[in-house]
Amino acid sequence: MTRVLLVGAGEVGAKHLAALSEADHLTVAGIADPAPRTEPAPGIASFASWRPALAALKPDLVVVAAPPGTALTAAREAAASGAAVIVEKPAVTDPAALTPRPGDERIFVGFQPHFAPLLGELLAQPPAVERAEVRLAVRRDPAYFRDWRRTYATAGGVLHQQAIHGLALALRLMPGDVDNVTAAVVHRRGLAETEDRITADIELSGGRRVHVDAQVDHEGPPAHELALQLAEGQRLCVRGRNLEAGLGDPAAAPTHEQLRRLMYAAALDAAAGGPTHPSLFPLSALRRLLEVIDRVYRDATRVHAAHPAAA
Structure with a gap:
């Protein structure tokens, strides 16, 4: 055992x-x-x-x-x-x-949604992706922003804690350095140092683009999805509450517990000398992701807007 x-x-x-x-x-x-x-x-x-x-x-x-x-x-x-x-x-x-x-x-x-249906095959043979759209729409209320999540220095922002699954998957499929960033960080509720919403357009070398729209004050159904526009014109959508449907049928999506168990087994196999599962995210790959996130926050315009309910 x-x-x-x-x-x-x-x-x-x-x-x-x-x-x-x-x-x-x-x-x-x-x-x-x-x-x-x-x-x-x-x-x-x-x-x-x-x-x-x-x-x-x-x-x-x-x-x-x-x-x-x-x-x-x-x-x-x-x-x-x-x-x-x-x-x-x-x-x-x-x-x-x-x-x-x-x-x-x-x-x-621990990117367990990357083990969702058909994503292993996608990562094993990445297609040429011209544009990726990361969409996150959830609601995080005051109780969530407690302890270490209250300060940017210990938690990061929405891109570190919330939209990171989809952004990480997009960047795995899209090589290249960051050429330009246009972004806006919106603070409405003042619940913590981290923001309520961030939108970003990230231009990568080779003409690739990643668009991010992530918010944590959303009033509707939660979603975290990734749309991929391929060079040959095909469009792929990774769906689910948190990407868990992958490229498969949302009605047949595995649970997050099932995805975690796949991830545990893959990590044990790799550490024992077996082949590395394409859905595993090595620690070495995290640096590029965090560098892109840092660039987005560094270049973003910050907006301190009144929440509509308080206006």
Whole structure:
């Protein structure tokens, strides 16, 4: 049986715990969190820190669901112990922190929607994509922006925390440097330093373009989708509440627990020397994504507008 350590037992950690509890051949041996919101079930050891947990349990797989910054440190120490590692996005907000280190090849970023139907095949043989449109429309109320999410320095913005799944997938399919960025960051509700909406047009070398429209004060049904315009004229749409339908039928989309279990298995296989699944997102690839996000925020115009309800 494969032994798993979960680092971080908060909101995201609870989602991983639910997925791990139903995974064949995986057993959660321990949880590491100084103040867990998710209580471990009987038989699961509890630790205040990942370091004693790594030493005591010697896990095969470590899932890191801690805040950015802390997450990267924990992931690298887990990889150094010999474990396969899944670390929640964005892991860190500073691209410079991702200068390669020994062991980074054992760490993969937790983009479970990239395991959605047919996306593995798409990533294995990427088509020529001329334009990508990332759309995110969700509602995040005051309770969400608490603790580490309240400040940009510890959480980043909407692109780091919300629209990152679709933007990461788009950039995986679209090579090139950033030539130009036009963006607007809108603050309406004043719930935290992070914004309510960001729109961006990112021009990449070779004439490729990525358009992003991401908002977290949306009143309608939630969605996070990606549209791809191919060079030969075909248009592909990755759909779902959070891309989970992939290129398949939205009515038959897998659950996020199922996608996470596919991701765990792929990370273990790769760490054991097997072929790397095309849907896995290596830690080394995260730096370009964060550099693009930094460029967008650096060049964006900031708008402090009154919320319509308060106008």
